Amino acid sequence: KYDYSNDKVRERIYYHLNNTSRSFSAVIQALDPELKDPICIFYLVLRGLDTVEDDMTIDLDIKLPLLKSFHEIIYQPGWTFDKCGPKEKDRQLLVEFDIVIETFLKLKPEYQKIIADTTKRMGEGMAHYATAGVHVNTTEDFDQYCHYVAGLVGLGLSGMFSACNFESPSVAKREDLSNSMGLFLQKVNITRDFLEDLRDNRHFWPKAIWGEYADKMEDLAKPENKEKAMECMSHMVHNALCHMQDVLEYLGQIKNPSVFHFCAIPQVMAIATLNMLQGNYNIFTTENVKIRKGETVWLMKESNNIDQVAAIFRLYARQINNKTNPLHRQFVDIGVLCGQIEQTC
Ligand SMILES: O=C(O)CO[C@@H](C(=O)O)[C@@H](OCCCCCc1ccc2ccccc2c1)C(=O)NCCCCCc1ccc2ccccc2c1
Numbered sequence: 344k345y346d347y348s349n350d351k352v353r354e355r356i357y358y359h360l361n362n363t364s365r366s367f368s369a370v371i372q373a374l375d376p377e378l379k380d381p382i383c384i385f386y387l388v389l390r391g392l393d394t395v396e397d398d399m400t401i402d403l404d405i406k407l408p409l410l411k412s413f414h415e416i417i418y419q420p421g422w423t424f425d426k427c428g429p430k431e432k433d434r435q436l437l438v439e440f441d442i443v444i445e446t447f448l449k450l451k452p453e454y455q456k457i458i459a460d461t462t463k464r465m466g467e468g469m470a471h472y473a474t475a476g477v478h479v480n481t482t483e484d485f486d487q488y489c490h491y492v493a494g495l496v497g498l499g500l501s502g503m504f505s506a507c508n509f510e511s512p513s514v515a516k517r518e519d520l521s522n523s524m525g526l527f528l529q530k531v532n533i534t535r536d537f538l539e540d541l542r543d544n545r546h547f548w549p550k551a552i553w554g555e556y557a558d559k560m561e562d563l564a565k566p567e568n569k570e571k572a573m574e575c576m577s578h579m580v581h582n583a584l585c586h587m588q589d590v591l592e593y594l595g596q597i598k599n600p601s602v603f604h605f606c607a608i609p610q611v612m613a614i615a616t617l618n619m620l621q622g623n624y625n626i627f628t629t630e631n632v633k634i635r636k637g638e639t640v641w642l643m644k645e646s647n648n649i650d651q652v653a654a655i656f657r658l659y660a661r662q663i664n665n666k667t668n669p670l671h672r673q674f675v676d677i678g679v680l681c682g683q684i685e686q687t688c
């Protein structure tokens with residue numbers, strides 16, 4: 344008798360993958376079968392953790408222990424959580440989290456260990472920054488927060504690529520490059536989501552940066568401060584661009600075609616988004632500013648090897664540089680970074 348229940352679970356797992364991520368579901372589903380389920384579960388476990396972090400309606404005396412113990416929860420068959428606010432976009436994932444746990448427990452032990460270790464470290468980091476009075480003040484704080492929520496994902500993924508021998512052990516060894524893969528994606532997202540996060544009273548832009556242009560972060564959204572806001576945007580764009588070299592160096596060492604595609608697509612989307620952000624005052628007036636569908640389709644097609652990806656990075660770096668206002672302090676620094684890219688590859 345065929346065990347249809349397994350198919351049912353699988354169908355729900357990929358329903359949640361598609362439902363919780365525009366940018367990652369396609370590239371995860373295109374992965375080699377050896378990595379597709381482990382990375383899909385890796386994604387859903389961390390998206391479940393992030394849903395707890397993002398829900399500002401959960402009291403801290405519930406939220407903090409949940410974040411810190413999530414790495415143990417994933418070993419508890421049947422666990423679900425229905426206390427998220429009605430507006431939390433991925434709340435249904437936690438309502439049905441038992442099927443994520445059931446599937447997690449069927450993964451190979453080496454994948455389970457990577458997922459559990461990453462969840463533990465990410466949960467601790469999220470709890471630290473969710474604690475009252477803890478803010479992203481210095482650029483080191485900014486790098487640390489992004490390390491917790493995204494850099495660690497890069498480390499875990501590199502561990503998986505090396506564990507299944509699709510990539511050499513050296514990929515997992517270069518933790519600085521794996522970390523930069525996450526920091527670049529997360530910093531672009533945080534820069535893009537300025538208004539959405541401000542509305543949720545969440546401040547991820549480092550005070551060391553916005554503090555040079557305004558007394559309060561929300562002042563950047565006032566029309567009378569447009570020039571200062573645009574200069575601050577240049578500063579944030581520059582801060583993200585600092586990871587460009589590491590991203591290209593990381594991608595240059597990836598040999599497996601399906602792994603390369605999976606790693607490259609989010610990065611080219613991010614540099615294209617950064618280009619859309621630079622010099623674009625809409626970020627401070629409207630939420631959910633995205634690159635056009637046609638551009639993403641073109642990027643997906645043109646990201647099959649390191650030469651194509653390096654050319655895309657050089658193209659966008661030049662466009663960002665051309666838009667940078669010479670009166671902005673960051674003008675020189677962005678020019679240096681873009682110049683370096685010209686030499687790299
Ligand atoms: O709520 C949202 O929708 C966005 O949440 C953001 C936030 O709350 O800051 C924020 O949540 C971060 C905490 C949960 C991490 C979830 C995640 C994301 C992508 C994955 C890809 C593969 C495997 C596991 C993955 C896990 C978020 O999703 N930011 C998007 C950037 C995160 C990039 C992670 C990452 C790092 C290195 C990578 C290297 C290669 C390929 C993909 C990579 C993906």
Ligand SMILES: [Mg+2]
Pocket residue numbers: 393394397
């Ligand atoms: Mg989130």
Ligand SMILES: [Mg+2]
Pocket residue numbers: 393396397492
């Ligand atoms: Mg979050």
